[in-house]
Amino acid sequence: MKSLSERDQKHLWHPLTQHQTAAPPLAIVKARGALLFDKEGKAYIDGIASWYTAIYGHCNPHVTDAIARQMQELDFVMFSGFTHEPAIELSERLMQVLPENQAKIFFNDNGSTAVEAAIKMALQYYHNKGERRDTLIAFEDGFHGDTFGAMSASGLSSYNGPFEDFLLKVERIPIPQPDTMDEVLEQLERILNHNPCATFVFEPLVQGAAGMKFHDAQGLDLLIQKCHEHDVLCIADEIMTGFGKTGKNFAVDYLTHKPDIICLSKALTAGMFPLSITSCSQKVFDAFLSDEVTKGFFHAHTFSAHPLGCAAAIAGLDLLQSDEIVERRIAIGKHHQDFVTQVKNHKKVKEARTIGVILAIDLAVETNRYGKLRDELYRFFMDRGVNLRPLGNTVYVLPPYVITEAQLQKIYATILEALDHF
Ligand SMILES: *Cc1c(COP(=O)(O)O)cnc(C)c1O
Helix, strand or coil, rough: CCHHHHHHHHHCCCCCCCCCCCCCCCCCEEEECEEEECCCCCCEECCCHHHCCCCCCCCCCCHHHHHHHHHHCCCCCCCCCCCHHHHHHHHHHHHHHHHCCEEEEEEECCCHHHHHHHHHHCCCHHHHHHHHHHHEEEECCCCCCCCHHHHHHCCCHHHHHHHHHHHHHEEECCCCCCCCCHHHHHHHHHHHHCCEEEEECCCCCCCCCCCCCEEEEHHHHHHHHHHHCCCEEEEEEEECCCCCCCCCCCCCHHHCCCCCEEEEHHHCCCCCCEEEEEEHHHHHHHCCCCHHHHHHHCCCCCCCCCHHHHHHHHHHHHHHHHHHHHHHHHHHHHHHHHHHHHHCCCCCEEEEEEECCCEEEECCCCCCCCCHHHHHHHHHHHHHCCCCCCEEEEEECCCCCCCCHHHHHHHHHHHHHHHHHH
């Protein structure tokens, strides 16, 4: 009989994959807590929580039970003309944790579409007011997803090269650091003065796909303040950072100036269901109220506010705020800090940094984003039962909060072994 990997090769086309050269993917048959299992029963520690989604652990019973219960009552109903309790309750629960200026929740079904809706909201906000504003502002090397609006805001050209001629108008600024802040502010001011800017889209504090690059909260605060002085709407893409990864519930909790629009997905449903939200302030929502039907927001995805996803998200919020998970988040953060202290002077380490449960180590070796080193590192870790997906020469760890002490120590030990090996 053919293996799953062999059957996979016949009809499947995988994301982010050059099929001519890529190794066949590994079939995973089961997942529990921080572990993934292949068919032979070999376990892999999910050191990146399956792209930052499964933060309460795989198959967490509190979440699977909530989904199972919901499935018996209401599987799905369209969200246009209908509503349901899971969506209502989720909106109420999110309002308790989101910044105070957030007032409305719009549902989508994945991260890219959350950003797409946010950008469309910002563009139509000015259109409804009779103003034409067509320029986005975004950070260099940001990542916001793979639909056209989201791609436009993204600066990682290895993803977007073939589409560059078809994207929205965007002006880019570097991420703010204490020593470059004045320059970045000046650059932003010039852009704001010379372009009809609609919105500033950013990943707050940590740029995930860029290689877990950190920037300065105070600096970001100043950029948001400057945008607000020019009446430009600010969109925080918290799809990676949301739900406790930076230490606080959301990265924008570190800011004084709050974004007008926030995008959430990935860990929103505890990693169990594709669902996303775009939240916004009352001011944004009010710009769509009119006697003219066409001033409404005519954007929809079939599976908007899917009840199973909402049930998973509500269960996820229970866990996020539970004593057990809060304690684990703090403990992981402390271990990361100790590990940074341990490796930062290692001769193979260019920089090691951590915030919350995110740990990133830039190796002192030159490579490009999808270079050979990355593949070799990936194999090295997987051979030792650890799933880490380095980005270029950056090895990062973003474990499920339920990871055990022993599993976390195994990840660190394997990284140390890799530092000596490469
Ligand atoms: C993953 C991600 C997205 C895109 O989400 P998808 O669900 O993959 O479309 C957008 N922004 C950030 C910051 C992300 O990490």
